[in-house]
């Protein structure tokens with residue numbers, strides 16, 4: 642077990658409960674996709690998991706340690722966060738950006754060493770992206786930026802990588818490339834949590850699915866078990882068909898515009 646979320650509740654200042662009694666465990670090398678409508682609380686849950694927000698109730702355990710007693714640097718040695726959009730102000734090269742993943746392993750005023758740069762380069766090589774090393778990070782395309790951000794997570798040498806909508810803003814080909822890469826990461830032993838707005842991505846990746854509803858509850862199960870037509874219709878407020886495609890060996894989601902407007 643790498644992460645245990647136990648009875649977690651969260652409210653912002655306005656007191657509306659965004660997360661309510663959320664419970665799940667994540668094993669090493671396993672995968673959880675979190676779905677839910679806009680504003681349900683997916684990013685809030687990821688922020689609690691990465692210790693950026695403190696739950697109002699409940700406990701988060703990282704391996705066998707309670708997370709509330711850990712600082713961000715300690716947590717970052719185990720969990721890497723790949724946010725949706727990251728636009729730095731300075732013109733770092735991609736390699737300098739990837740090497741920032743080494744910060745949790747450096748002392749307060751310590752600069753990255755040659756060994757840290759070697760780890761950052763190896764992360765870019767792992768993702769077949771070494772040609773991006775000298776490109777300014779601010780000049781990368783959306784897909785390239787996502788690759789470099791994943792390389793930073795790998796350079797961090799974390800065991801759990803948390804992705805907030807990793808396919809947002811990417812074209813169809815890059816969406817599938819990033820999903821393949823995420824699947825490969827789990828095959829290499831990383832644990833992964835990601836959010837998505839596409840139930841089809843959940844079918845494509847397999848693993849466990851969590852559906853967050855507007856009452857803050859997280860329903861967890863296997864894709865085929867959780868992603869039922871009635872559930873999707875309730876969550877997204879629109880008709881969705883779940884169809885098994887023999888050639889693909891999996892179900893797909895298809896929406897219809899009939900009766901819309």
Ligand SMILES: Nc1ncnc2c1ncn2[C@@H]1O[C@H](COP(=O)(O)OP(=O)(O)OP(=O)(O)O)[C@@H](O)[C@H]1O
Nearest residue numbers: 653654655659677678679680681682683684685686
């Ligand atoms: N800092 C904040 N202070 C107060 N309320 C907030 C804050 N951040 C988010 N919220 C509210 O909490 C709720 C959950 O937001 P969150 O961003 O976690 O949802 P989400 O499921 O990630 O949404 P989306 O799919 O649209 O990205 C929303 O109603 C949002 O307005």
